[in-house]
Structures are given as C-alpha cells and as structure tokens.
Ligand SMILES: Nc1ncnc2c1ncn2[C@@H]1O[C@H](COP(=O)(O)OP(=O)(O)OP(=O)(O)O)[C@@H](O)[C@H]1O
C-alpha cells in the first residue's frame with residue numbers, strides 16, 4: 001500500500017495530466033484511487049470527463065458529507081485491459097475551504113488506503129499549507145518539472161523542502177520532454193534525484209483533455225501513453241512488461 005503524491009514547484013507543468021494518466025496506467029496492475037488535492041483550483045474531474053461532480057473531497061473534510069460520498073468509481077481502458085479506479089474530485093464552494101479539517105483529511109486518506117492498493121494525490125503547485133499537508137501523508141513524492149530553467153529551479157526548492165520533511169522517496173518526472181537527453185541528464189545531476197518518469201511533449205495531451213479521457217485510454221498505442229505505462233511499471237517495480245494488446249481482459253469485475 002502506498003500513497004503517491006504528484007507535486008511541482010511551478011504551476012502548469014503537468015501534475016494533473018501526470019496524476020490522471022499514472023492512475024489509469026497503474027489500474028492495469030493494481031487497485032488505485034486518485035484524489036484531487038488541488039483544493040483551490042481543482043480540475044482533475046475535467047480530465048476524467050466529469051463537468052460538475054455533485055460532492056467532492058472538500059465536502060467530506062469539512063463535515064458537509066460522509067467519507068463515502070465523494071467516491072466515484074470510473075471505468076478505464078489500458079491496452080486490452082478494462083479496469084476501474086476510484087476517483088475523488090475536489091470541486092466545491094470556496095467557503096468550504098475555511099472549514100477544512102486537517103485531521104479529517106488524514107482520516108480520509110487512511111480510509112482510501114483501505115479501499116485500494118495505491119492512492120495517487122494530485123497536489124497543488126508550490127508549498128502552501130494544504131500542499132504541505134498533502135505531501136505529509138505521502139509515502140513517496142514525485143516532483144513534476146518541464147525541461148526549462150524556471151520549473152527546474154522551483155522543483156529543486158521543493159526537493160530541498162521534501163528532504164527536510166524526510167520525504168526523500170520518489171523521484172522527478174520530466175514532462176514535455178523534447179528529445180534533448182543532455183538537458184535531462186544534467187538536470188538530474190543537479191537535482192540529485194532519480195528519474196521516475198520521462199513523458200514526451202505531445203499534441204495528444206491537449207486533445208485528450210478536450211475529450212475528457214486520459215491519453216493512456218484515449219490513444220493507448222501512442223508513444224506518450226507508453227511513457228505513462230513505463231512510469232507506472234517503474235513505480236510498481238515491475239520488470240516483466242504486461243502484454244497490453246491481444247485478447248481483451250478484465251482487470252476488475254464491473
Ligand atoms: N506531455 C505534454 N505534452 C503537451 N502538453 C502537455 C503535456 N503535459 C501537459 N500538457 C499541457 O500543459 C497544460 C497544463 O497541464 P496540467 O493541467 O496537467 O498542469 P498542472 O501542473 O496540473 O497545472 P496546475 O499547476 O494549474 O494545477 C495543459 O494544457 C496540458 O494540455
């Protein structure tokens with residue numbers, strides 16, 4: 001069982017794209033829950049094609065709803081696997097932010113850990129109080145960066161705070177990789193952390209956002225979908241790659 005937080009220094013580098021696709025890719029192997037922990041500007045629901053989730057995590061952690069209420073079971077497809085995963089949105093009226101109960105949030109994550117093997121948290125950028133709270137419940141933290149100097153330098157600040165928090169497990173996800181290996185190698189040297197994902201730049205990502213389907217399901221044979229599957233396999237320590245194509249299989253009973 002593991003709680004995996006996806007974070008970044010700078011905003012807009014691809015945390016939500018990575019969280020959704022990693023969660024779907026992981027669901028081909030194990031039971032997954034993915035949680036929108038961007039409490040102020042949540043949008044993970046849009047990546048899953050849900051416009052207006054009626055109840056969200058904010059309701060559960062502010063005492064407005066029970067723990068079970070913001071849990072949505074989604075179906076997904078990864079290659080020839082039909083899978084399902086738990087999704088917890090966070091859309092709710094801004095006034096609920098004032099009622100955010102940190103203890104209830106921790107309890108909610110523990111509650112999800114009982115329902116799944118891996119919990120993926122889409123954390124907001126930077127180091128706000130609630131972002132740090134989300135990071136504090138994680139077993140491993142993956143810091144997303146683009147290969148540009150401003151996202152790399154803020155990633156480096158986040159990594160030093162994670163070290164202080166004793167959250168050294170995880171790695172760095174290079175998103176929007178443009179094929180420049182040299183940049184990745186030298187940045188990894190500077191950041192001093194393992195590479196957990198190398199996700200290429202692809203037009204399919206914006207298409208998949210418009211379609212409301214993560215690219216792993218939207219275009220499963222594409223290079224960028226494979227990048228996410230490789231990342232999921234690496235996180236789970238899977239060496240023998242699964243056969244994604246061929247006979248259709250069910251990962252879970254619907
Ligand atoms: N690999 C990629 N190739 C091309 N475009 C990408 C890629 N990853 C993300 N994008 C684009 O970057 C934009 C931001 O992505 P996303 O919302 O996932 O970032 P974020 O880090 O969650 O942002 P925020 O900090 O606002 O929460 C989106 O328009 C998305 O389409």
Ligand SMILES: [Mg+2]
Nearest residue numbers: 015016017038
């Ligand atoms: Mg986001």
